[in-house]
Each structure stands twice: as structure tokens, then as C-alpha cells.
Amino acid sequence: MKSIQFAILAILAAVAxxxxxxxxxxxxxxxxxxxxxxxxxxxxxxVELGVCWTCCTGS
Structure with a gap:
């Protein structure tokens, strides 16, 4: 089950x-x-990108 959750998280990170x-x-x-x-x-x-948060720089 954890591998599925990791795969979903990886896909969301790529999309973000x-x-x-x-x-x-x-x-x-x-x-x-x-x-x-x-x-x-x-x-x-x-920065919030959909369901994910990440860190950005510049503009």
C-alpha cells in the first residue's frame, strides 16, 4: 500500500x-x-499548486 501512495505522490510532484x-x-x-x-x-x-505545496524562487 505504501508503494502505491509513493507512486501517487511522485506523479503529483511531477505534475506540479x-x-x-x-x-x-x-x-x-x-x-x-x-x-x-x-x-x-x-x-x-x-506556493500552492493544486493539492501540492512546493518552494519557488524568482518571478
Missing amino acids: GVNAATDSTTGICQLACFPEEPQCAEGWYP
């Missing part, structure tokens, strides 16, 4: 990354899919 790459308002985003707003490193900010 593609959306971020094509969305000029979010800049460059990490290929991560967090269920809650993450604490991002300095120079990065949290």
Missing part, C-alpha cells in the same frame, strides 16, 4: 513541477509535493 515550469507567475519551483505549506530556504517562498 510541469505546472510551475509553464506558469510565469511562480518562477522556478522545486519538484516537490508537500501536503502542507513548507518552510522554504532563504530566497524561496511557498
